[in-house]
Amino acid sequence: MENHLGANIKLFRKNKGYTQEELAGMLGVTPQAVSRWESEAGLPDVSMIVPIAQTLGITTDALLGYRQRSGDDRITEKVFAGIREFDLDVADPAQSALRTCEYLADEVGKNPMNFDIVLKYVQRVAGLSYYIDMQGLLADDKKRADSILDDGIRKGLNVIRYCNDTKKINKAHYALAWIYIHRKDFDNAREHVNVLPALEGHTIREEINQSVVFFEKGFETVKDSVAEFNRRLFDVLAQQIQTMTTYYCYNGTLEEAVDLCNWCEGVIAAYSAKPEFTDSEVYPWLLKKFNFSKMSAYQRFGKTDEAKKVCEDFLAEARTKGLYSDEEYKSVEKEFRERIYIL
Numbered sequence: 001m002e003n004h005l006g007a008n009i010k011l012f013r014k015n016k017g018y019t020q021e022e023l024a025g026m027l028g029v030t031p032q033a034v035s036r037w038e039s040e041a042g043l044p045d046v047s048m049i050v051p052i053a054q055t056l057g058i059t060t061d062a063l064l065g066y067r068q069r070s071g072d073d074r075i076t077e078k079v080f081a082g083i084r085e086f087d088l089d090v091a092d093p094a095q096s097a098l099r100t101c102e103y104l105a106d107e108v109g110k111n112p113m114n115f116d117i118v119l120k121y122v123q124r125v126a127g128l129s130y131y132i133d134m135q136g137l138l139a140d141d142k143k144r145a146d147s148i149l150d151d152g153i154r155k156g157l158n159v160i161r162y163c164n165d166t167k168k169i170n171k172a173h174y175a176l177a178w179i180y181i182h183r184k185d186f187d188n189a190r191e192h193v194n195v196l197p198a199l200e201g202h203t204i205r206e207e208i209n210q211s212v213v214f215f216e217k218g219f220e221t222v223k224d225s226v227a228e229f230n231r232r233l234f235d236v237l238a239q240q241i242q243t244m245t246t247y248y249c250y251n252g253t254l255e256e257a258v259d260l261c262n263w264c265e266g267v268i269a270a271y272s273a274k275p276e277f278t279d280s281e282v283y284p285w286l287l288k289k290f291n292f293s294k295m296s297a298y299q300r301f302g303k304t305d306e307a308k309k310v311c312e313d314f315l316a317e318a319r320t321k322g323l324y325s326d327e328e329y330k331s332v333e334k335e336f337r338e339r340i341y342i343l
Helices: 005-016 020-027 031-039 046-056 060-064 070-087 093-110 115-134 142-162 166-182 186-193 205-217 219-251 254-272 282-300 304-321 326-337
Strands: none
Touching: 005 031, 005 046, 005 060, 020 031, 020 046, 046 060, 070 093, 070 115, 093 115, 093 142, 115 142, 115 166, 142 166, 166 186, 205 219, 219 254, 219 282, 254 282, 282 304, 282 326, 304 326
């Protein structure tokens, strides 16, 4: 078990947006004391650990930097394997989503500080909120639906408050935004949306990091940084393509949907031509989502031959490229042939 108390105080202080002087004032110590703690020239008295953690809005374990035991990793993998079993059942996606949330709720109860499991639960509750809102799941048991969504929100806030992983915190904000969207609580949705990183300022950490690597270590080293940046950019584009095609294919005219799909197809093809720039897990997901939306657009306007062609071409491509395991392929094939929409 390792801890890096000084570095953690500095990290969580900055996450809260406090200066050393502000933190010192809240704790009733001098700014010099906080500076000594953070540089690890001196450590706070043991009696200060709880007040520091409370002021920074974290647990004492998080403050002390105790790492999860390797046993937690095994638990996480076991839980995630259980989720994959639920995901292969596409016969009734809404009920499958509900069973997954119930399964994860039980696992969260057993592992309340395993933020990988807690976050996965929050994300799946966000997915369930779609079925509750858009497909009337649990319409006859609103109290149960509200209880699940409330619990997802509470657990999401726990991730935001107590986890020290920025990526997990952002994912929790993203999931909570969706829960509030499907609850028609748009003010709370925007509160979570507005704290997420934005493209607006053009000050992307990964982009400038390439320059840091180049000037520090030279061109050969920067190649790995470029590849990593593009894989992350692909993940963002994949989500945007999925969102755009869903909205256009289910709500726009056929001409609008086809035109957008043709453009998106070009983007996907450009990225897939450079496999090192493509996330190997996101790529199969994107192809499935994109082709299902395109197929559905044709189906919506009675173009059954075109819809069938999209379906068969994609399934053939999935087989040829080996995008899925045999078991996964069977689920995907059922999803396409029976037009079962999976969130």
